[in-house]
Amino acid sequence: MESFVNPFRPGAGQPPPYLAGREHEKIDFEKLLRQSPILKNLILTGLRGVGKTVLLESLKPIALQNGWFWAGNDLSEAASISESSLSTRIIADIATLVSSFTIGETEIKRIGFTATSETVEVKLSFIMLMSLHNNTPGLESDKLKRVLEFVWDVVKTKVKGIVLAYDEAQILKDKAADKQYPLSLLLEVIQYLQKKEIPYLLVLTGLPTLFPNLVEARTYAERMFNITTLDRLSEEESREAILKPIETEGCPVTFTEHGIAEILKYSSGYPYFIQFFCKEAFDAILQQIKVGIENPSVTIPEMVNKLDTDFYSGRWSRVTDRQRDLLIIISKLANANSEFTNKEIAYKSVQLNNEFKSAHINNSLLKLIEAGLVYKNRRSKYSFAVPLLADYILRQENENR
Incomplete structure (x- = not known):
């Protein structure tokens, strides 16, 4: 157990121990x-x-x-x-x-009373x-x-x-x-x-x-x-990504069905989030085992706070207060995590008594596109460029109330 390395790797571009669903x-x-x-x-x-x-x-x-x-x-x-x-x-x-x-040879001649020459191969080098x-x-x-x-x-x-x-x-x-x-x-x-x-x-x-x-x-x-x-993994593929890495011989950590269900719920099938929650859960369980706890447990909502800090907060800190108001309105759309339109945003803003005019929405969305938070797809609709961003925004709003 002392030498067993956590197999989960949530770093950017880090290859997972098991590539599921591709x-x-x-x-x-x-x-x-x-x-x-x-x-x-x-x-x-x-x-x-x-x-x-x-x-x-x-x-x-x-x-x-x-x-x-x-x-x-x-x-x-x-x-x-x-x-x-x-x-x-x-x-x-x-x-x-x-x-x-x-690709060939070239002759290099030496200068001097006893001049000599040397044949050198010409390589396909950068120079x-x-x-x-x-x-x-x-x-x-x-x-x-x-x-x-x-x-x-x-x-x-x-x-x-x-x-x-x-x-x-x-x-x-x-x-x-x-x-x-x-x-x-x-x-x-x-x-x-x-x-x-x-x-x-x-x-x-x-x-x-x-x-x-x-x-x-x-x-x-x-x-x-x-x-x-590339989209999120299916439930079956997500389960494979969770379980395959801990099926190796000698792995001291196992996940309960409840734990797996929690990871599935909060990751929504996104590979990075699966790796993140599994790594945090693995580390927490392993440490509890080391100090003699017979039935170790972890709570995923606590890990969500760490995810918010590691993955979302840097992006959120770069937007203005008025842009945040708009993002909060978008996050309250039923289709916030899929696609939304200018018209839907405007209508929702009226419902929430924080009205945005269409022209203002367009200008704000362009700035959010530049910031990498939103993109415009081929159907002339908008989507968040960061997965589950609406969930994060709603958590921030609840904390600030």
Whole structure:
């Protein structure tokens, strides 16, 4: 018992001990790897906490087992600020895979009375690829196309294709005011390569704002991707995520049926919340066992307070008082945790004697979208970008009464 490590991992992007409920998505990805030529790429989207990053990482070994290279990274503001910075990010990721490939030899001559020369292999290094990029004439897209074509010509006898996989891709946007179009660049380059039947497969994960950004950048983007929207796990899948990790030999902790039911209730099937509650419950039970308590118990509502602090409070602290008023009104809608409209918000505000005009609601929602709390979906309705945010808001309101 002393050496048994808590198997649950609620950290951002941390792989759980058992990945429940994502077999269908893995099968679909394997089908994409079998395309010839590549006609469809992949988008994994969903709210925070549904396991997008974890699923993305689980696809990597599938690609490798099928004979593909896998290059990728988390997209950052720095990598997406301009076309050239995105190109540099992609080239750097590719270079880590291909730097051992030799593309020729060069002779280095020594200077001096006893001059000698040395033959050195030329590798497909980051420096070499950036030199090729910089010396290619034309636009930034022409430079990146040339580099990726060159890479494929070198490695094509060794692999079936190259997956370019990027997480947090919702931050990738065109910036017309700055005359920078990194998202359009990425789509244009991938479409160009695939038209030439060069097997680069693009996999992007991000919040639900990702796909609208793609379509806004290039209308043909809708035809380039299969979209997989990750949702909460079913009750059966949630039970597996709870129980499988503690079925290992020697595990000193068990969960009662009542405890499992409480975790199911408060997690609502969201993988991050399942990991969070299970980790907290596991630690609490283990400590009680160590001090000799025969029937250890935990209360999930106490853990909810810790979840509020760890997961929600940072986001809540960044909104203004008037935005909080609007969010409280939204949270009292019957459909607050699914989809809602401007009209529904306005009507509810009148009912609650805290009236918001339609124009004010629109402006506030735009600011909340920028803050990452709300997003507008393809049906022109709004949803919370953070799972079960309405429940948290109502808890905060009750505490402040």
